[in-house]
Amino acid sequence: MAAYLEFDQVCKFFPGVKALNGVSFSAHAGQVHGLLGENGAGKSTLLKILGGQYKPDGGRLLVDGKERHFGSAKDAIAAGIAIIHQELQYVPELTVAENVLLGRMPTRFGLLDKKKAHRIVAEKLAAIGVDLSPDARLADLSIAQRQMVEICKAIMQDAQVIAFDEPTSSLSHRETEILFRLVKELRANGRTLIYISHRLEELYALCDACTIFRDGRKIVTHDVMADVPRDRLISDMVGRELSDIYDYRERPYGAARLQVQGLNGKHVKGPQSFVVHGGEVLGFFGLVGAGRSELMRLLYNADARTGGTVLLDGAAVATGGPAEAIAAGIVLCPEDRKEQGILATASVAENINISVRRNDLRGGLFLRHKREAALADEFIARLRIKTPHRQQEIRLLSGGNQQKVILARWLAEPGLKVLILDEPTRGIDVGAKNDIYRIIHEVAERGCCVIVVSSELPEVLGISDRVIVMREGAICGELPRAQASETEVLRLALPDGLAPAAPLPERSIA
Amino acid sequence: ADPVKIGFLVKQAEEPWFQDEWRYAEVAAKEKGFTLVKIGIPNGEKMMAAIDNLAAQKAQGFVICAPDVKLGKAVERAAKRNNLKVVSVDDRLVDGSGKPIESIPHMGISGYQIGKQVGEGIVAEIKARKWNMAEVGAIRVAYDQLPTGKERTTGAVDALKAAGFPAANIIDAPQAKTDTENAFNAANIALTKNAKFKHWVAVGLNDEAVLGAVRAAEGRGIKADNMVGIGIGGAKAAENELNKPQPTGFFGSVMISAREHGYQTSVNLYNWITGKGTPPAEVLTKGMLMTRANQAEVRKAMGQ
Amino acid sequence: MSTSPMNPVAAAPLVSRQWLSDYSMPLAYLVLFAVLSATVENFFSLTNVVGLMLSVAQIGMVACTMMLCLASRDFDLSVGSTIAFAGVLGAIVLEHSGSVAIAVAAGLGAGALIGALNGVLIAYLRVNALIATLATMLMVRGLAFIVSKGQAVGINDDSFIDFGDTRIVGLPLPVLVAGACFVVFGILLNQTVFGRNTLAIGGNPEAARLAGVRVERLRVWIFLLQGVVTAMAGLILASRITSGQPNAAQGFELDVISACVLGGVSLQGGKARIFGVLIGVLIMGTVENVMNLLDVDAFYQYLMRGLILLIAVLLDQLKTRGERR
Amino acid sequence: MSTSPMNPVAAAPLVSRQWLSDYSMPLAYLVLFAVLSATVENFFSLTNVVGLMLSVAQIGMVACTMMLCLASRDFDLSVGSTIAFAGVLGAIVLEHSGSVAIAVAAGLGAGALIGALNGVLIAYLRVNALIATLATMLMVRGLAFIVSKGQAVGINDDSFIDFGDTRIVGLPLPVLVAGACFVVFGILLNQTVFGRNTLAIGGNPEAARLAGVRVERLRVWIFLLQGVVTAMAGLILASRITSGQPNAAQGFELDVISACVLGGVSLQGGKARIFGVLIGVLIMGTVENVMNLLDVDAFYQYLMRGLILLIAVLLDQLKTRGERR
Numbered sequence A: 001m002a003a004y005l006e007f008d009q010v011c012k013f014f015p016g017v018k019a020l021n022g023v024s025f026s027a028h029a030g031q032v033h034g035l036l037g038e039n040g041a042g043k044s045t046l047l048k049i050l051g052g053q054y055k056p057d058g059g060r061l062l063v064d065g066k067e068r069h070f071g072s073a074k075d076a077i078a079a080g081i082a083i084i085h086q087e088l089q090y091v092p093e094l095t096v097a098e099n100v101l102l103g104r105m106p107t108r109f110g111l112l113d114k115k116k117a118h119r120i121v122a123e124k125l126a127a128i129g130v131d132l133s134p135d136a137r138l139a140d141l142s143i144a145q146r147q148m149v150e151i152c153k154a155i156m157q158d159a160q161v162i163a164f165d166e167p168t169s170s171l172s173h174r175e176t177e178i179l180f181r182l183v184k185e186l187r188a189n190g191r192t193l194i195y196i197s198h199r200l201e202e203l204y205a206l207c208d209a210c211t212i213f214r215d216g217r218k219i220v221t222h223d224v225m226a227d228v229p230r231d232r233l234i235s236d237m238v239g240r241e242l243s244d245i246y247d248y249r250e251r252p253y254g255a256a257r258l259q260v261q262g263l264n265g266k267h268v269k270g271p272q273s274f275v276v277h278g279g280e281v282l283g284f285f286g287l288v289g290a291g292r293s294e295l296m297r298l299l300y301n302a303d304a305r306t307g308g309t310v311l312l313d314g315a316a317v318a319t320g321g322p323a324e325a326i327a328a329g330i331v332l333c334p335e336d337r338k339e340q341g342i343l344a345t346a347s348v349a350e351n352i353n354i355s356v357r358r359n360d361l362r363g364g365l366f367l368r369h370k371r372e373a374a375l376a377d378e379f380i381a382r383l384r385i386k387t388p389h390r391q392q393e394i395r396l397l398s399g400g401n402q403q404k405v406i407l408a409r410w411l412a413e414p415g416l417k418v419l420i421l422d423e424p425t426r427g428i429d430v431g432a433k434n435d436i437y438r439i440i441h442e443v444a445e446r447g448c449c450v451i452v453v454s455s456e457l458p459e460v461l462g463i464s465d466r467v468i469v470m471r472e473g474a475i476c477g478e479l480p481r482a483q484a485s486e487t488e489v490l491r492l493a494l495p496d497g498l499a500p501a502a503p504l505p506e507r508s509i510a
Numbered sequence B: 001a002d003p004v005k006i007g008f009l010v011k012q013a014e015e016p017w018f019q020d021e022w023r024y025a026e027v028a029a030k031e032k033g034f035t036l037v038k039i040g041i042p043n044g045e046k047m048m049a050a051i052d053n054l055a056a057q058k059a060q061g062f063v064i065c066a067p068d069v070k071l072g073k074a075v076e077r078a079a080k081r082n083n084l085k086v087v088s089v090d091d092r093l094v095d096g097s098g099k100p101i102e103s104i105p106h107m108g109i110s111g112y113q114i115g116k117q118v119g120e121g122i123v124a125e126i127k128a129r130k131w132n133m134a135e136v137g138a139i140r141v142a143y144d145q146l147p148t149g150k151e152r153t154t155g156a157v158d159a160l161k162a163a164g165f166p167a168a169n170i171i172d173a174p175q176a177k178t179d180t181e182n183a184f185n186a187a188n189i190a191l192t193k194n195a196k197f198k199h200w201v202a203v204g205l206n207d208e209a210v211l212g213a214v215r216a217a218e219g220r221g222i223k224a225d226n227m228v229g230i231g232i233g234g235a236k237a238a239e240n241e242l243n244k245p246q247p248t249g250f251f252g253s254v255m256i257s258a259r260e261h262g263y264q265t266s267v268n269l270y271n272w273i274t275g276k277g278t279p280p281a282e283v284l285t286k287g288m289l290m291t292r293a294n295q296a297e298v299r300k301a302m303g304q
Numbered sequence C, D: 001m002s003t004s005p006m007n008p009v010a011a012a013p014l015v016s017r018q019w020l021s022d023y024s025m026p027l028a029y030l031v032l033f034a035v036l037s038a039t040v041e042n043f044f045s046l047t048n049v050v051g052l053m054l055s056v057a058q059i060g061m062v063a064c065t066m067m068l069c070l071a072s073r074d075f076d077l078s079v080g081s082t083i084a085f086a087g088v089l090g091a092i093v094l095e096h097s098g099s100v101a102i103a104v105a106a107g108l109g110a111g112a113l114i115g116a117l118n119g120v121l122i123a124y125l126r127v128n129a130l131i132a133t134l135a136t137m138l139m140v141r142g143l144a145f146i147v148s149k150g151q152a153v154g155i156n157d158d159s160f161i162d163f164g165d166t167r168i169v170g171l172p173l174p175v176l177v178a179g180a181c182f183v184v185f186g187i188l189l190n191q192t193v194f195g196r197n198t199l200a201i202g203g204n205p206e207a208a209r210l211a212g213v214r215v216e217r218l219r220v221w222i223f224l225l226q227g228v229v230t231a232m233a234g235l236i237l238a239s240r241i242t243s244g245q246p247n248a249a250q251g252f253e254l255d256v257i258s259a260c261v262l263g264g265v266s267l268q269g270g271k272a273r274i275f276g277v278l279i280g281v282l283i284m285g286t287v288e289n290v291m292n293l294l295d296v297d298a299f300y301q302y303l304m305r306g307l308i309l310l311i312a313v314l315l316d317q318l319k320t321r322g323e324r325r
Ligand SMILES: Nc1ncnc2c1ncn2[C@@H]1O[C@H](COP(=O)(O)OP(=O)(O)OP(=O)(O)O)[C@@H](O)[C@H]1O
Pocket: A014, A015, A017, A018, A019, A037, A038, A039, A040, A041, A042, A043, A044, A045, A046, A086, A386, A387, A396, A397, A398, A399, A400, A401, A427, A429
């Protein structure tokens, strides 16, 4: 069978970075081709070349045997290529239907045919099983819902080649299942699918073949995914052996340190209370929109609360804003990296130092450039952040490396007492995940409280000492590590106590 | 009959000159017992809106100093449409081809004439100081974007030339805006380019412009004895200069009577509306040169 | 809407809030209008209301296209100069050719050129919109002075002048033209691909580009439209004031942009409502009108104008505040 | 930098390109300056260069704080009015109190109040910066007219007037003050947490807030500083022209903002270089200066100013273009 899509010695260079250095591989029609590689390996860059966003600095791209040169995204779309980008590309003020049909709105007599747009999008959404109104504004949706809209948009292009760049990084259980079903249908229809993910289980579940990248080079292509042992994948990818990535160790934990009492606010349902012990890693699980992020934001003073207190070591934490929480030693690593995390046009060093430098100013005002540089370099090394130098603008880093920079920002805090991580490993490669888990445990061992909000069930189970489950804006259960099995947690997280084996009810996304 | 209501529309409401006109019009209103509506009309668009506004207020007529004299026809038509009587003040309105509009009585003084008085004042002072005209540089702080500005400064320059002032010694200093700081910058460059002159004179469209030139000259050590600047307007800015303990290069200012213009035009219009007589087709007033020496008399004569 | 996931409990307040947010500005304006009618003498009369509308006709026309421009996250400071230039050019061409059609064509053509220049500079050469349009603002103003030698150009052609005066069913033509602009651009914004794509490139240019929208071309079109409509406003102004004035409409750009922002158009792009812009324009005109009716002192007019601008946005702010979080 | 994974082959062009991008504007200005010195008579003379600097002293001072304002993704249109008001108020207080100290304090205090008002409106009440500062621009201008009754307020105090005249090592005090502003605000921007946080909130206000930056407070401070520096510029202007003029500095705000944008400050926030702003200010002043030295006709000056603005940003654009992809 001839390859439908072929990359031949493709190169792409950025100042100081060889993002792709002569990469060749091919994907066939009716195949799901997985791409793996650590953060910054060049996967997204490859897709951007495929999508006409970047012009390659060398090499050829062949679609259906013909060499193609795309001048813009429009050319790529015309050639039957659809891409779901890692950084979601939607227009927040427009509706679901308008986003899905952006650039291809149906018209009648020169005017928009809104009815038709509504109808076809509603049909498509229903067909793929996403429960969303075509008239909702994207700005009002959760990230997961936005992600589903993006997927819908790509599917509706009816393209021959569809590439997914970490589509599940912000999806939870149910949407992931929808996505899997979609991918399989598309494969059955003879489409050529490219699938990038850092979650190995997904790759095993979906992909027929896979190609592994490291440092802008192809390491190997496995034609039959199922035959490749997991350890082999990991070591090819990160260039070293990894045994247990969660790295969990039993550790004694102290008295209740953080007490959250009756916290209430706009997106949570009623007052919520819980405690975290010193040295404990507390996992928060829930379906998308369960209200975990909102609860954490309330705790962090990021949103206005309508009631409740937060006690740290017995003393109430001042309200006001995040600055007060940080001063008390509570920090939050937000879930939406692009909107809430990075200072896009600032350097890596600046992004790391933005908060921590307040402890180390000359005269309360003047920066200590040398120390800041040293700190930045230290964390670039410790977290293996891939950047040509610390002065690189953070927006030019790969997604996973940006995440590491934000983590570094908080790990650098000397007075850290409570570390809240909202989806900390979103978009992070296995090796780096392992690094982060190790760091989480180190932080806990220092006697800090660590709260990990995650939609990845294995991750929550793998690293937490205790798991709290949320559903529809409220805490609905709590399980110590010993009792926290996958079934148990899911039973709590699913609406109305439905067992996970039962068919999922329609309204669980909302 | 309805109570009489008269509009008084002026092009630059913030200018002291027009504020004074308004003040004297108020005096007339109080004396004669009519209502005065004062509206600033910085441009043609606002002027049209203001006339409509007057009609809505059931005014019977208005006095106008239009932002541009060529707006004459528009004023005439708008007035006719709304059945309003019009008198123009300061600037005589003309039609599209530049002919004065006969149906609108006028009281004022041409910008060119005021400018001429400035020039004549300067010439007299040059002669009094026995300067050699060849050694005198003249700065025309120019703002030709404004028709009145161009008329005034052209008048001044023409008067200088008529008195034998060498045309080559007249230097244009175009200011980017009409404030003192821009006049300062413009004059400063003119001075830089022409360091050769021993004495200087300056004209501009108002007191602020001349003041800028005077300050720039001072910055180069050209003080009162080598500088003669005559402004136009004679309001506070001029008064401040003329009352400084030491004489400055700001020699004087040609003052026009806001009293005459403000008071008389509104009275004329009132009489016209109430059937007590049509205003004369054109009345021209004169300006007076006010200097340190005569400022008290001039102010008194001008009714300030 | 069978597919809507909206939960019925939350839906009711959501809908009414949406309604409130959509109509609060018009409602507020209606209230303001009623209060002014009751308290300000002569305000509520046909002549005055027509006068009011006439006074904002030019702003209204240009606000329609400025809305598109702002919605696409751009900015245009050159409209004031374009008004002046189109008026002056139209008057000169009219004087020389004697043909109204040629004069109008010349004015509109010049506007289109200026707009296209802005568009090309901003979209293709990627010059900052503020600087690009500031530069054209200066250059076009300069041209207006140069072609007219700094003097107003009189117009004697009655058929041209009549345009500004003619009334149909009691409404002056300029008002009708402005009304037509609101209808046309309202449809363009809400009912056409052009409008949706405009909002899309304002909301997220990268997303629009990746979806295959020809971002550059669209931006040029927006500016071109703006140029043409502005030139039309300039010609209408010239007809109303029976002359082309090279220094007309100074500061006009800020009035137009303020009207749009008052009407809820976001300077961050991606948000625009034609109805809001209409209200914004009317608020600007009403304030001016009432101050003149009340004979407010010229100096205090500044204060009032500032205050009212503030109150208007603060009210709007309070409303959207609740929605924010 | 032992930990940096930088590849040594790629590093060299990177550094030189960085260097080019940092210094291309100053270099371009130096070239321009040299060319003008060689070709334009009287340009390269002490008096002219000092005059040039004096002519941009006020713009320079205010550009320093405007840079911070723009860097934090805000906007301030009220500076021109504040200059006028501070000058008028200073002159009036001086007249009544006879004390320079009290007059200066009054002027600066008024500036601080205006700035703080802007800041509170924008940061806490979340009014759009354009509208908020447009409103204060109108109100403050109104106040300037009201307190002075529309008349220039004379200053007779010699010690106050001397301030605008005095020269130290050949440089007039206003120029030195402007220079000091550049130094102080350069340090503030690059060497302090204040400056970094300003850039951070300009780059991404939400992320900055979550990173512990007190966004609202900082924005108020930025506006407050802007108010104070602007008032200082107003007082200096009053001293130079020996009077407080209520209609001074109209349109000043656009000049200042243009200078900043020319100097590479991004209106999207998050980017600012003090050196660039200095160059931007100098370019503005030089263009004006040279046009008058060359006797360019007033009408053509508009054209030239526009063209040069365009050329300057286009050059800058070409440079950054290469970097884009
Ligand atoms: N526009 C750019 N300018 C400079 N460097 C860039 C740019 N885009 C990407 N890079 C660099 O190219 C390399 C590859 O990036 P890419 O985004 O393709 O990685 P990735 O494999 O998708 O990683 P991740 O798993 O984190 O998403 C990274 O080192 C990144 O920093």
